[in-house]
Amino acid sequence: MKQFHCRCGSEVFFDSHRCLKCDVQLGFDPASMTMVALPDRGDLARCSNGDEHGVCNWLHPVDSGHTLCVGCQFNRTIPNLAIDGNREYWGALEASKKRLLVTLMDLGLPLQTRWDDPAQGLLFDFLDDARSNPDLFPDSFVSTGYSEGVITIHVLEADDAARTQIQVELKENFRTLLGHFRHESGHYYWALARASGVAPEAFAEVFGDEGIDYRAAIDRYYQEGPPATWPEHFISAYASSHPAEDWAETWGHYLHLYDALETAASQGLSDRTPADMTMAERIVAWQGLSIAINEVNRSIGRGDAYPFVISPTAAKKLELVDTVIRQLQTR
Ligand SMILES: [Zn+2]
Ligand SMILES: [Zn+2]
Ligand SMILES: [Zn+2]
Structure with missing residues (x-):
């Protein structure tokens, strides 16, 4: 997540409704991907799920024809x-x-x-x-x-x-x-x-045959658990249940890495953003960062923030997710 600041200069957060320093009302504008002070923007209105239920801090253009944010x-x-x-x-x-x-x-x-x-x-x-x-x-x-x-x-x-x-x-x-x-x-x-x-031919080679019986594979996973060697082949134990679940787990971890690396860059913990890195560079950067975060967590008596090791096989799968994302981006 990027770092956000209030108009008064203090740091505010993606889920902030108000600035804790100057008390101005804040909202997230998805069009500019910034946090804005409501009094400065007469062209934007709060989402009705924020006004009526307090569950949203996003804004929408007053002339959008919607009462809900995007x-x-x-x-x-x-x-x-x-x-x-x-x-x-x-x-x-x-x-x-x-x-x-x-x-x-x-x-x-x-x-x-x-x-x-x-x-x-x-x-x-x-x-x-x-x-x-x-x-x-x-x-x-x-x-x-x-x-x-x-x-x-x-x-x-x-x-x-x-x-x-x-x-x-x-x-x-x-x-x-x-x-x-x-x-x-x-x-x-x-x-x-x-x-x-844009689904790559390499899917079956990297993730396996997604045509295998889904229900039977999931039932077997819940009855027998993952194979003992899962850490060598999969990003998580559940990813071993079926190639479609392997893809979804790997995709989920891709988003974890991407967001976490962006947060690290915006908080000054890294001098590169994931947008400017290859997948291989992101994995190396994340391995260093996740070990550090896990150690910090242990120092305050908490469990590991990221209790996974990315094996070379899982790295290959992340590369394929990255390829698909790049192809979807240009649609
Ligand atoms: Zn403020
Ligand atoms: Zn909303
Ligand atoms: Zn799933």
Whole structure:
């Protein structure tokens, strides 16, 4: 994430609603990718999801014909606000979604809502099921996932305690809300790459045959777990479940690296931005930086921020993701 400053000079953040120093009201303008002081910009208005629910700090042009910002226009279903806690969960979902969208914009990837482009656009469903409220949603079960242009996130993934419980049950070493958004966007862009004719021939060679039975592969993964040698071949244990999941996991890590390296550059920890690096250079830079961040985390009694090692095989997969991103950028 880039570094932002208020008009008074103090540092403000991507999710800031006000400057803590001068108290001016702030908002994020996705057109200029900057934080702006509302009183300075009569041509911009706050998103109605910010005004009415406090879950968005993005702005839109007053003459856009919308009351929602461009980021909130990607929502098809929002959490049921009659359920206790859902407004807070929605806020966390929006924060992660906006962070995903900004990186996708930064990368120059095609990004349209399915309202504007019904064939190739993207939408989000934030859904509850019986686990949120058995009376409102009897016998229902929602899986976080991707299907035909729609990313579904189970609302309780925004509940830290619920998400950690699933993480422990599945023996995962990393499970974050932002990670879900980034992973699922990988499925969307892979479908877009195929539809656009830029899916590389090398996919099968690098990731394997994506035509193998998906349901059987996922069931086997949850029954038997990953192969013992997964760290040599995959970026995460879950990536070993199926080539399509391997792609989405690798894509998600690509976005983690890209955003983290951009943050490092904007905070003065690195003198190069990821936009000016080759994939190989990004991986080397990230290996150094992630070791340092992990050590800092351990110094204050926290777990590793990035508990992964990028093997040469995983690096090759990241290279292929980079190739696809470059081809999608020029569409
Ligand atoms: Zn200020
Ligand atoms: Zn909004
Ligand atoms: Zn997936």
